[in-house]
Amino acid sequence: MSNSTIKLNKLGKNYFDKIGNKLEVLKNVSAEIYPNKITAFLAPQGSGKSSLLKIIAGIETHSNGDLICNSKVVYIPSEPSSFPWLTVKENILDENNISNEELTSIIKLVGLKGYEDHKPDNRSIGFRFRISLAKAIAYKADFIILDEVFSLMSSESKVELYELIKKLSKEGFSFIIGTSNITEALYLASEIYLLSAKPGEIISKIDNKESENYTLHSIAEEKFISKRNNIENIFKKEYSQVFAKLTI
Amino acid sequence: MKEFKIEKKKNIFLIYFSFLLLYIILGELTPILNFLPKPQILLDSFFSLWTDYNLLAELGITTFTVYVGIFLGVLILEITSGVLVKFLSSNKYSLELFKFLKYFPAFFFAILFSFWFPVSIIAQLVFVVLAFVSIMFVPIQNALKNVNESYVDSALSYKVSESKLSKIIWKDSQPKIYSNLNRIHYYVWTLVMIFEYIGTFNGVGSVYYNAHNYNDYAAFFSLAVLIAFLIWIGDSLIILIKNKLIDWE
Numbered sequence: 001m002s003n004s005t006i007k008l009n010k011l012g013k014n015y016f017d018k019i020g021n022k023l024e025v026l027k028n029v030s031a032e033i034y035p036n037k038i039t040a041f042l043a044p045q046g047s048g049k050s051s052l053l054k055i056i057a058g059i060e061t062h063s064n065g066d067l068i069c070n071s072k073v074v075y076i077p078s079e080p081s082s083f084p085w086l087t088v089k090e091n092i093l094d095e096n097n098i099s100n101e102e103l104t105s106i107i108k109l110v111g112l113k114g115y116e117d118h119k120p121d122n123r124s125i126g127f128r129f130r131i132s133l134a135k136a137i138a139y140k141a142d143f144i145i146l147d148e149v150f151s152l153m154s155s156e157s158k159v160e161l162y163e164l165i166k167k168l169s170k171e172g173f174s175f176i177i178g179t180s181n182i183t184e185a186l187y188l189a190s191e192i193y194l195l196s197a198k199p200g201e202i203i204s205k206i207d208n209k210e211s212e213n214y215t216l217h218s219i220a221e222e223k224f225i226s227k228r229n230n231i232e233n234i235f236k237k238e239y240s241q242v243f244a245k246l247t248i
Numbered sequence: 249m250k251e252f253k254i255e256k257k258k259n260i261f262l263i264y265f266s267f268l269l270l271y272i273i274l275g276e277l278t279p280i281l282n283f284l285p286k287p288q289i290l291l292d293s294f295f296s297l298w299t300d301y302n303l304l305a306e307l308g309i310t311t312f313t314v315y316v317g318i319f320l321g322v323l324i325l326e327i328t329s330g331v332l333v334k335f336l337s338s339n340k341y342s343l344e345l346f347k348f349l350k351y352f353p354a355f356f357f358a359i360l361f362s363f364w365f366p367v368s369i370i371a372q373l374v375f376v377v378l379a380f381v382s383i384m385f386v387p388i389q390n391a392l393k394n395v396n397e398s399y400v401d402s403a404l405s406y407k408v409s410e411s412k413l414s415k416i417i418w419k420d421s422q423p424k425i426y427s428n429l430n431r432i433h434y435y436v437w438t439l440v441m442i443f444e445y446i447g448t449f450n451g452v453g454s455v456y457y458n459a460h461n462y463n464d465y466a467a468f469f470s471l472a473v474l475i476a477f478l479i480w481i482g483d484s485l486i487i488l489i490k491n492k493l494i495d496w497e
Binding site for chain 1: 396397398399401402404405406407408416419420422494495496497
């Protein structure tokens with residue numbers, strides 16, 4: 001785990017459609033992502049979140065601005081990314097050279113003990129996510145990006161994995177979460193960046209240090225609900241402007 | 249589910265058996281089926297195939313070329329998979345010609361190949377390998393158009409090499425690539441038999457040629473039933489092996 005920060009400075013991303021029209025997906029995105037924390041990028045679907053996270057992971061390139069990142073970043077997408085042709089153990093060891101002791105402890109850490117020789121095909125999304133997480137831990141990633149990973153999971157899996165992510169964060173793992181779920185962002189992340197509609201632009205940054213002490217009961221508490229409503233209002237304002245722009 | 253499958257198999261077997269019984273009764277006792285050979289003649293002809301037409305040796309040649317050819321074809325595809333993935337991913341329209349060629353009748357290629365090469369078992373084997381690999385290009389390209397992006401994105405974040413990425417794409421595509429293997433297996437049998445029929449030199453195709461020349465109507469029929477049975481066994485074996493080796497979706 002490194003202590004280096006990821007810095008985004010006026011980052012932009014443009015795509016060109018089939019007839020050559022420029023589509024601006026991200027605009028002037030500036031942020032600092034610190035290690036040993038959970039940072040969330042919160043925005044509705046289709047606002048360029050995935051593009052931003054892929055740029056941070058080095059999967060895509062940015063069109064303008066600067067990205068300073070000297071860390072090992074692993075990207076875990078919403079769709080299962082563990083290979084169905086490999087067993088749990090083989091998936092974790094793929095790209096990783098770790099000792100048997102390390103492997104055993106990682107498997108135990110993510111809750112896959114007893115499933116080492118199982119193949120992930122036909123398993124739940126939560127199960128397959130645990131494998132991806134274990135692989136990222138074995139890779140000794142400085143930052144683990146979770147791009148809408150909880151969106152397709154069952155409620156039970158979600159709750160279990162929220163707790164796992166919080167536990168790992170307390171142990172020093174750093175996560176960057178892309179989500180469209182306000183409750184999820186508030187519950188997990190200590191720093192939340194709100195992104196506008198396309199082109200994605202940072203509209204607000206919320207310090208949410210108390211998330212570290214949240215339990216599932218906190219979600220029903222007034223303070224949590226009030227924070228949630230504030231974020232909702234920011235989005236409502238932002239999207240009504242977009243709507244106004246569109247209708248004019 | 250398993251019980252349902254067993255029940256289904258029982259029903260299919262019952263249907264086949266009923267048809268066979270109907271054919272024997274109607275064929276032997278009534279003139280209704282006189283456009284088909286009589287069951288007794290068909291049975292006699294089946295036994296004479298092995299002596300008069302040397303069927304065992306000819307069958308050996310055909311099955312050898314079909315299955316060794318398919319095996320070699322699969323081996324070539326697997327060995328060159330990395331190159332194939334790279335080439336087909338960056339040249340998306342390179343195989344449009346192959347898509348068009350699939351509408352060509354099978355016997356066109358068989359005749360073409362018999363013009364180009366002298367008739368021999370080796371030529372026949374080369375023909376099967378070439379035909380199989382060419383046929384497989386279309387499912388390969390279709391599979392590569394639907395690669396699971398989550399595997400690719402995740403792998404890229406691990407900074408995997410290009411060859412490793414190709415291997416991941418190929419592994420992801422394998423179930424789609426080989427999903428029609430049994431249909432292609434049948435097509436290869438047809439191609440080989442046409443090739444042998446034209447060459448008149450060896451294999452089941454040459455037995456067909458001789459039976460046709462002698463107007464041996466019953467031999468024609470019994471051979472067709474036997475080949476259908478062999479293709480069915482081959483089909484089942486191919487599906488079994490495929491499901492063992494590629495057990496993911």
